[in-house]
Amino acid sequence: MSVQERKARERADRERLIVATARELAEQQGWDAVTTRRLAERIEYSQPVLYSHFRGKREIIGAVALQGATELAAAVRAACAAADGPRDRxxxxxxxxxxxxxxxxxxxxxxxxxxxxxxxxxxxxxAPLKDAFAALMETLGEVAGDALHPGVFTETFWAALHGLATLTRAGRLPAEFAAERVRLLVERLPVV
Known part of the structure; x- marks a missing residue:
């Protein structure tokens, strides 16, 4: 392995460490706790090293989002692959x-x-954001029907899911009815 290849690998490893540490800190204490100073302390690198990878917290949030989009797409595809029939998917x-x-x-x-x-x-x-949307549309597109553009239908269903996720997390919807809300949402689809 050449010196340049080793340095590239080390750089990629450092970047993964920064993203993983930011994600861990945000999950434990919220995004307000994620600062370049704290990240630098946790990963045992200087702040300039962090800035050599990311221009600031905004880019770190973006990197976590891209990682999350990949994970969300995989979770949705795995769940849908294990289901039988359009409504179950x-x-x-x-x-x-x-x-x-x-x-x-x-x-x-x-x-x-x-x-x-x-x-x-x-x-x-x-691409990871496009793929996450595509993962939703793969299943939702098959139930959109001829009257709706599959992308618009997917956006609308996604908006409903986002609303449920956000309102439940904020305590504005009782969590004990989450399954009932999903059942209600899915049963109202004009699935063939």
């Missing part, structure tokens, strides 16, 4: 999405609440 998708939001609140915030400097619903949207 949609229910599995909804449960996987809501479970992901509940298990990873800081990552969910990085994806959908905080400014990570990422472009959404545009030509320059990063």
């Amino acid at each position: 949609v229910a599995a998708l909804a449960r996987a999405y809501l479970d992901f939001a509940e298990r990873n609140p800081a990552v969910y915030d990085a994806l959908f609440q905080l400014d990570g400097g990422l472009a959404y619903a545009r030509e320059d949207t990063p």
Whole structure:
């Protein structure tokens, strides 16, 4: 291995460490606790080293969001692959999405609440974000019907899931009715 390859590998390892540490700190204490000073202390590198990887907290949030989008897409696809029939796949998708939001609140915030400097619903949207949406559309597109554009249907269903995730987490919807809300949402679909 050349010196340049080793340095590139070490740089990639440091970057993964920064993202993992930021994510861990945010999950434990919230995003307000994530500062470059704290990250530098935790990973035992100087702040200039952090800045050589990320221009600041905003880019770190974006990196966590991209990692989370990849994980969300995988969770949704795995859940849908294990389900039989369109309605069961949609229910599995909804449960996987809501479970992901509940298990990873800081990552969910990085994806959908905080400014990570990422472009959404545009030509320059990063591939992991496009893939997460595609994972939703793979199942939702099959139940959209001829009357709706599959992307619009997916956006609308996603918005409903996001609302459920956000309102439940904020305590505005009682958590004990989460399964009932998913059932109600899925049963109202005009699935063939």
